[in-house]
Amino acid sequence: MAVLRVKFTKTKRDKLAQVLWILNWISVVTGAILFSLGIFLKVELHKQREVMAERDIQYVPNMLIAVGLIACAINFLGGKICYDCVDTTKFLRWKLIMLPYIICTFFFTFCVLVGALMCYCMHGELEESLNLGLTEAMRFYKDTDTPGRCFLKRTVDMLQVQFQCCGNNGYKDWFQIQWISNRYLDMSQKQVVDRLRSNVDGKYLLDGVPFSCCNFNSPRPCIQQQITNNSAHFNYEHQTEELNLWMKGCQQALLEYYTNIMQSIGLTVLITWLFELSVLTGVRYLQTSLENVLRQEDPNSESDGWLLENSFMETARSNLNIIKSLGKGNQIDTAGNGDPNINVPSTSKAHYGPDNVPPKQITEAS
Amino acid sequence: MPFMPVKFNLQKRVKLAQGLWMLYWFSVIAGILIFSLGIFFKIELRKRSEMMDDNESHLVPNLLILAGMLACGFNAFGGKVCHDSLDPMKFSKWKPMLKTYLQLCCGFNILLVLVSLLCFLMQFSVYLTLAEGLSYAIRFYKDTDTPGRCFMKRTLDMTQIEFRCCGNNNFRDWFEVQWISNRYLDMSNDVVKDRVLSNVEGKYLMDSVPFSCCNPGSPRPCIQHHLTNNSAHYDYDHRTEELNIWTRGCREALFSYYSSLMSSIGVLVLFTIVLESVDMAGLKYLSTALETMSEPENPECESEGWLLEKGVKETFSDLLTKLKTLGRTNQVEGGDAPETPAAFASI
Numbered sequence: 242m243a244v245l246r247v248k249f250t251k252t253k254r255d256k257l258a259q260v261l262w263i264l265n266w267i268s269v270v271t272g273a274i275l276f277s278l279g280i281f282l283k284v285e286l287h288k289q290r291e292v293m294a295e296r297d298i299q300y301v302p303n304m305l306i307a308v309g310l311i312a313c314a315i316n317f318l319g320g321k322i323c324y325d326c327v328d329t330t331k332f333l334r335w336k337l338i339m340l341p342y343i344i345c346t347f348f349f350t351f352c353v354l355v356g357a358l359m360c361y362c363m364h365g366e367l368e369e370s371l372n373l374g375l376t377e378a379m380r381f382y383k384d385t386d387t388p389g390r391c392f393l394k395r396t397v398d399m400l401q402v403q404f405q406c407c408g409n410n411g412y413k414d415w416f417q418i419q420w421i422s423n424r425y426l427d428m429s430q431k432q433v434v435d436r437l438r439s440n441v442d443g444k445y446l447l448d449g450v451p452f453s454c455c456n457f458n459s460p461r462p463c464i465q466q467q468i469t470n471n472s473a474h475f476n477y478e479h480q481t482e483e484l485n486l487w488m489k490g491c492q493q494a495l496l497e498y499y500t501n502i503m504q505s506i507g508l509t510v511l512i513t514w515l516f517e518l519s520v521l522t523g524v525r526y527l528q529t530s531l532e533n534v535l536r537q538e539d540p541n542s543e544s545d546g547w548l549l550e551n552s553f554m555e556t557a558r559s560n561l562n563i564i565k566s567l568g569k570g571n572q573i574d575t576a577g578n579g580d581p582n583i584n585v586p587s588t589s590k591a592h593y594g595p596d597n598v599p600p601k602q603i604t605e606a607s
Numbered sequence: 608m609p610f611m612p613v614k615f616n617l618q619k620r621v622k623l624a625q626g627l628w629m630l631y632w633f634s635v636i637a638g639i640l641i642f643s644l645g646i647f648f649k650i651e652l653r654k655r656s657e658m659m660d661d662n663e664s665h666l667v668p669n670l671l672i673l674a675g676m677l678a679c680g681f682n683a684f685g686g687k688v689c690h691d692s693l694d695p696m697k698f699s700k701w702k703p704m705l706k707t708y709l710q711l712c713c714g715f716n717i718l719l720v721l722v723s724l725l726c727f728l729m730q731f732s733v734y735l736t737l738a739e740g741l742s743y744a745i746r747f748y749k750d751t752d753t754p755g756r757c758f759m760k761r762t763l764d765m766t767q768i769e770f771r772c773c774g775n776n777n778f779r780d781w782f783e784v785q786w787i788s789n790r791y792l793d794m795s796n797d798v799v800k801d802r803v804l805s806n807v808e809g810k811y812l813m814d815s816v817p818f819s820c821c822n823p824g825s826p827r828p829c830i831q832h833h834l835t836n837n838s839a840h841y842d843y844d845h846r847t848e849e850l851n852i853w854t855r856g857c858r859e860a861l862f863s864y865y866s867s868l869m870s871s872i873g874v875l876v877l878f879t880i881v882l883e884s885v886d887m888a889g890l891k892y893l894s895t896a897l898e899t900m901s902e903p904e905n906p907e908c909e910s911e912g913w914l915l916e917k918g919v920k921e922t923f924s925d926l927l928t929k930l931k932t933l934g935r936t937n938q939v940e941g942g943d944a945p946e947t948p949a950a951f952a953s954i
Binding site: 385386391394395398399402420421422424425426427451452453455457458460461462463465474475476 | 751752757760761764765768786787788790791792793796817818819821823824826827828829831840841842
């Protein structure tokens with residue numbers, strides 16, 4: 242009892258082959274789109290690598306790139322097969338390859354689904370990576386004379402300007418670190434020395450932020466220094482002032498940005514997965530109907546197409562038996578020293594019922 | 608004696624038709640490109656119209672959009688004609704229109720020449736508009752409460768950040784304007800009062816710049832205030848300091864952006880002119896080759912194609928006489944009138 246049996250006439254088969262050829266080419270295009278989305282994500286992650294700590298997040302774009310390339314190859318082959326399937330003679334060329342191809346594509350669609358799910362799971366790792374990376378970057382903001390960290394100031398400034406954010410979780414993060422290098426502090430001034438001595442670590446802390454935190458939507462010129470001191474500025478109250486600096490933290494801003502990208506990519510991959518699955522179903526129907534035509538010997542006759550020849554349980558059982566016998570074929574038969582021609586009599590006593598009388602040999606009537 | 612005649616057999620004609628068909632579709636793509644560049648240029652001008660005091664000229668992008676659409680239309684028609692040219696039935700449909708079509712293409716080419724000239728010449732107008740617009744923008748920077756100018760501050764800050772520039776010619780333009788609104792000045796403060804009284808117009812001037820002039824590539828935190836006062840900052844010399852704020856003026860930065868955009872569009876239009884001329888020549892050869900077939904029923908026969916039926920000089924003199932007679936037909940002269948349509952048919 243076949244699973245989802247459908248009758249196919251010759252014209253229906255030809256149409257199916259043509260439609261599948263076009264769909265396979267569309268799938269090649271979607272595979273190329275997946276590949277380019279993977280490259281795009283890789284480039285975007287690479288652009289902000291300086292504010293991200295070392296975490297295992299490169300596997301998502303790498304997976305997308307691999308899946309995209311394999312999808313292109315599989316669907317290109319599928320298109321070639323479907324193009325040849327219109328002609329029964331050409332189908333003979335592909336007959337042996339088609340079933341393995343369908344099985345491989347079936348497992349490949351699982352990979353596509355895994356790829357889509359991974360896009361949604363990267364969130365936690367990314368958040369941790371950004372948190373650590375941003376804290377480090379802000380700490381080394383002032384070290385523009387240390388080799389390897391010269392451009393961290395520029396990177397953080399441009400990040401805050403581009404993503405319209407300030408600090409790790411908010412602008413107050415800048416109050417807790419020294420972001421002005423000692424090179425630019427006049428140590429002879431009493432004010433500076435007092436400030437340095439006012440905390441345990443000897444850091445020059447102030448309630449000021451770098452210029453890149455300034456919000457250009459503010460109607461008044463930016464207040465960067467003495468932010469928490471209301472009396473230092475005319476008509477200013479820092480508790481109610483929202484337009485002066487960027488209120489969002491850079492961790493949240495970057496997280497939102499990357500989450501948006503990944504959600505769109507994840508959606509595209511899910512749609513691609515559904516498309517691949519439907520193309521695979523069509524190819525399976527085409528394969529079974531063409532094989533049945535060959536069995537019937539008449540290329541113009543009707544034939545049946547199905548997804549599975551027997552029911553799902555029977556197919557699973559027979560496949561398991563095949564796998565088991567594959568395993569058993571490796572064991573050596575020790576009874577006849579491996580020679581199949583020797584008739585080995587049964588060594589156990591035969592039990593012929595309660596009377597234990599062996600049956601009479603019935604001579605065959607001629 | 609025809610100008611530049613070429614002999615054609617069937618194979619050559621087929622190849623010419625096919626090659627010309629591909630070339631026409633390539634020209635359609637060029638037309639689409641010009642159209643989209645026109646739209647892009649228009650959007651770029653609109654985006655920064657506040658920097659140009661809202662009176663920038665949209666002549667060039669409008670002409671580009673028109674030229675792009677016309678190019679698409681003409682070239683698609685040409686492609687269709689080439690596609691049908693090898694089928695005598697279909698080609699006879701298009702034959703009477705070919706002469707007018709070629710004349711229209713000629714006119715279109717002249718329009719493209721004009722557009723490319725404008726692309727290069729209008730750059731001066733953009734420069735002057737920018738100079739005037741930016742000085743107004745700097746002056747109205749503080750007027751964030753005046754309707755119609757609320758967003759001048761935002762636009763100017765974003766422009767200075769995006770184009771990495773400061774002020775009109777350089778950062779000193781900010782020293783000559785009051786860019787802090789009176790709303791945020793404590794008029795009871797003596798320092799403020801002195802500064803306001805220190806100049807004739809009563810403006811609060813200082814040697815400071817807005818934060819958007821800051822250069823993130825500077826190794827030290829940005830110095831915005833007291834820029835010309837070396838003693839106000841530790842280890843600072845304003846004459847040698849180059850990395851602190853952007854040294855380029857916004858007029859120069861914006862102008863180099865727009866001029867490179869206009870120059871590349873101009874080059875593309877020149878390339879399209881060459882492409883269109885090749886298309887026209889090809890179509891002329893194809894149509895004359897098909898017309899001069901010695902045996903119209905036999906497609907394999909030889910024929911000759913040319914660019915002009917007579918030589919260049921003769922064609923020009925013909926054209927001149929035609930133009931003269933065009934003038935004369937307006938005068939009442941019963942005898943000459945039927946001659947002119949015949950004269951037109953000779954090209």
